Amino acid sequence: MTLKPMLHIHISPGNKKDGRCEYLLFEVKIRAIPAQMRMAYRGMHTMHFELRNLRHFVALINHRSFVLAAHSVNLSQPAFSRSIQALEHQVGCELVHREKKGLPPTQQGKVLLDYANEILRKSDELTFRIAAFNSNAQSVLNFGCGPVAAASIVPKAIAKLLQNHPHAKTRFVVDKWNELSLKLNRGEIDFFISNTLYFEDDKNHQIVPLAPRKWCLYAHAEHPVFKETPNRYNILKYPIGCTLGVRELLSSYLSEPDYIPSLLCENGYSIMDISLNSHTIGCSALLPMIEDNIKKRLLRVIEPSDFQGAQQDRNILNGIISLKGTMTTPLRQTFIQLLQDYDQVPH
CATH class of the missing domain: 1.10.10.10 (Winged helix-like DNA-binding domain superfamily/Winged helix DNA-binding domain)
Structure with a gap:
């Protein structure tokens, strides 16, 4: 025994x-x-x-x-x-x-x-959670987000929120969407910001949509893929690094439903760094730093000649996800409005 x-x-x-x-x-x-x-x-x-x-x-x-x-x-x-x-x-x-x-x-x-x-x-x-009960629960934000939101709209929205509500208590965790979903269901967070792909038909969740974010394929400016017309076949000659939220979109483009990239990573900035220093082709949301490197001509976007999908297929649908029936506090409403405001600003 x-x-x-x-x-x-x-x-x-x-x-x-x-x-x-x-x-x-x-x-x-x-x-x-x-x-x-x-x-x-x-x-x-x-x-x-x-x-x-x-x-x-x-x-x-x-x-x-x-x-x-x-x-x-x-x-x-x-x-x-x-x-x-x-x-x-x-x-x-x-x-x-x-x-x-x-x-x-x-x-x-x-x-x-x-x-x-x-x-x-x-x-x-x-x-944090005990303090939320001991203080005014209306002035507490406890949420999660993916790496893209954590590097873009979330810091700006929190900065503005704390400027206007200096006594508010805020805590957020950064994780991949499936872990955030578990935390939401366990009551560890009240909502999270992520790709809504897996929650659109789920009757247990409610979604506040954010602006769609484009995803793209890219490589360093001297990559040999640019020496010929990029298409699905010559792209697959090279390693591809892809974020989790974009993998299914990439698989659809490649017409390979079970496609597994050479690198699968939640952090698009890590993939960008790898692409800058190797022949790995990056595939992720068009993040602000990626756009900066494109403007500096360190990176180039790959526009495959045989891409047949509609324009919406090049978008990642983001949103604020919570469980249906949960209480919406004035502070949360204010924060969500700030997220939407900053999300409309060009990246």
């Missing part, structure tokens, strides 16, 4: 410093173990982790320097070192190789880092 230890979450107040209250986040307890199995767990003890120690450990891994990490969390280096030592004492092992350049994490440190990032993310999310 295989038994899995039970993980129990225990939250209790810790030290209050600089107006912030840290918490002892969790303790691990082994329960319900039959007598014949107790020997296997002898010597195991309850571990208490403080959020501040986990934050300090993540800062150390990010900065790879005790001095820089201590500065980033506004601590003296001796106090920061004591925090890391306390965490190592709790887990019973070293978490970084101090004798190696760059302070790489030990194997135990790598395991702890994965959990620490997840715990801190959940802690921040919990703090």
Whole structure:
């Protein structure tokens, strides 16, 4: 018989410093173990982790320097070192190789880092959602968006919103559409901005449309594809990097429903960088930076001679997606109007 230890979450107040209250986040307890199995767990003890120690450990891994990490969390280096030592004492092992350049994490440190990032993310999310209940829920925005919106209209709309409503609380996550859909259904976000292709016939969702965004094929200006008339056949001679939201549109153009590109990536800017530095043909939304590089003649748009689709086939339909029947607050209505206003501005 295989038994899995039970993980129990225990939250209790810790030290209050600089107006912030840290918490002892969790303790691990082994329960319900039959007598014949107790020997296997002898010597195991309850571990208490403080959020501040986990934050300090993540800062150390990010900065790879005790001095820089201590500065980033506004601590003296001796106090920061004591925090890391306390965490190592709790887990019973070293978490970084101090004798190696760059302070790489030990194997135990790598395991702890994965959990620490997840715990801190959940802690921040919990703090935000509790604050939403404790304050005026009408002044809270909790939403998600894809990388394109995060790099274009969302920052502009949030900047204007906070200028007009400085006490509003705002939190947004950037992820691919399927993960955002899961977060929406779990109640982790209230709405998200993404390609509406997968939600148009879904009776459980409502969509506020945004302006369609063109997608295109492009390559660096000296790409050999431009030495002949671009068409479907000579395009396929080269690797193609494509964003997730455009893959089906590209497959339709290629008349290959199951086409899988050489690179599939959610971030169109990553594909653009790869295209600038290789013979990979990019396929994504026509992002502002791509347009800038086209104007600088670093990139060229590929206009295939055998493209037979109607003009709307070259568009990505974007929108604001939420569950039907959810409450619309005045702040959300204001923010959606700002998104629509900025979306109409030429990119």
